[in-house]
Amino acid sequence: MADRQAFLQKIARKLGRPTPTKVNRPRWNHHPWDHLSQGRTHRELVDQFEQELSALTGEVVRVPALEELPQTVSRWIREQGLKRLVAWQHPSAEGQALVQTLNQLADIHTTFWSSSAGRESLIAAAEQADLGVVVAEYGLAETGTVVLYNRGEQGRLVSLLPAACGVVLRGSRIVPRLTQVLSQLKGVVSDYSCINFITGPSRSADIEMDLSIGVHGPGRLVVFLIDDHLT
Numbered sequence: 568m569a570d571r572q573a574f575l576q577k578i579a580r581k582l583g584r585p586t587p588t589k590v591n592r593p594r595w596n597h598h599p600w601d602h603l604s605q606g607r608t609h610r611e612l613v614d615q616f617e618q619e620l621s622a623l624t625g626e627v628v629r630v631p632a633l634e635e636l637p638q639t640v641s642r643w644i645r646e647q648g649l650k651r652l653v654a655w656q657h658p659s660a661e662g663q664a665l666v667q668t669l670n671q672l673a674d675i676h677t678t679f680w681s682s683s684a685g686r687e688s689l690i691a692a693a694e695q696a697d698l699g700v701v702v703a704e705y706g707l708a709e710t711g712t713v714v715l716y717n718r719g720e721q722g723r724l725v726s727l728l729p730a731a732c733g734v735v736l737r738g739s740r741i742v743p744r745l746t747q748v749l750s751q752l753k754g755v756v757s758d759y760s761c762i763n764f765i766t767g768p769s770r771s772a773d774i775e776m777d778l779s780i781g782v783h784g785p786g787r788l789v790v791f792l793i794d795d796h797l798t
Contacts, residue, residue: 604708604743609796612708613738617792620711623767624780625788633793636661636735637668640791644675644698652677653693653729654700656720661735661793662702669700680722690724699729699785705748706741706790710766713790714748717761726763731787734765738796 579586604612617627630639644652654669655662656679669677678692693699701721705714713734717723726732742748745764756762769784780786 598746600744600746607743609739609741612743613741613792613794613796615708616706616711616741618711619709620767620788620790623711623770625711625767625790628789628791630791630793633661633664633737633795636664636791636793640665640700640733640735641668641672643789643791644672647698649697650675651692651696652698652700653689653696653725654679655702655722655725656680657702659702661737665700665702665735680720680725682719689722690728693722693724693728696729698731698733699725699727700733701726701735703734703736703790704740706736706792707744707748707764708741709744712745712764712766713788715763715765716755716759717763718759723761723763726765727784729785731789732765732785734788734790735793736790737793741796 576586620627628639628643630636652669652675654665654677656666657663666679669675669679678689678696680689680693701715703713704716706712707714713736715721715723715726715734726734752762765788768780768786768788771779771783
């Protein structure tokens with residue numbers, strides 16, 4: 568803090584200004600783009616999220632209610648023929664339901680990310696996994712983006728290293744756009760090591776504009792969307 572203050576004082580002297588003591592947060596009179604979501608129902612926002620994610624080759628599996636999440640996820644995993652998983656231990660109700668569900672899949676090997684486990688073994692498990700399973704805090708209707716908060720048992724590599732990423736998202740947590748999430752970060756940002764905004768499967772292009780999928784992250788993104796916004 569002392570070094571920061573000395574730096575600011577030096578800049579102030581160079582500019583011939585008094586040393587700054589406090590910067591007041593600006594209050595904007597206009598909020599561009601907010602009108603785009605005015606008058607829209609939450610159902611419409613959820614439908615837009617699905618449309619935008621699908622346009623990016625992402626996949627949405629609708630889950631009628633939280634109580635049906637275990638059956639839906641386990642059935643989907645078996646249909647896909649997946650054998651090795653890595654998953655979060657998320658404190659939410661949906662996160663706990665996932666842990667119980669994956670523990671019951673006896674013929675499928677699941678590694679749960681843990682802050683007390685050896686980091687190298689966790690990384691190896693994530694690299695070898697067919698699917699990484701995480702829980703999203705928010706979804707952005709405008710871009711089909713999912714927002715992940717990372718810390719402790721919610722390791723960032725679970726969403727980055729496996730061949731595919733499975734995201735559980737409540738429909739009630741879908742907001743119009745990025746600005747609604749940013750306004751909520753002030754109270755939580757210091758509690759997490761990283762906040763990820765993921766928009767579709769990994770996509771990259773070289774100088775000749777050849778599109779490649781899955782080079783810098785999972786080539787497949789599946790969102791298990793709980794329709795709790797309908798209740």
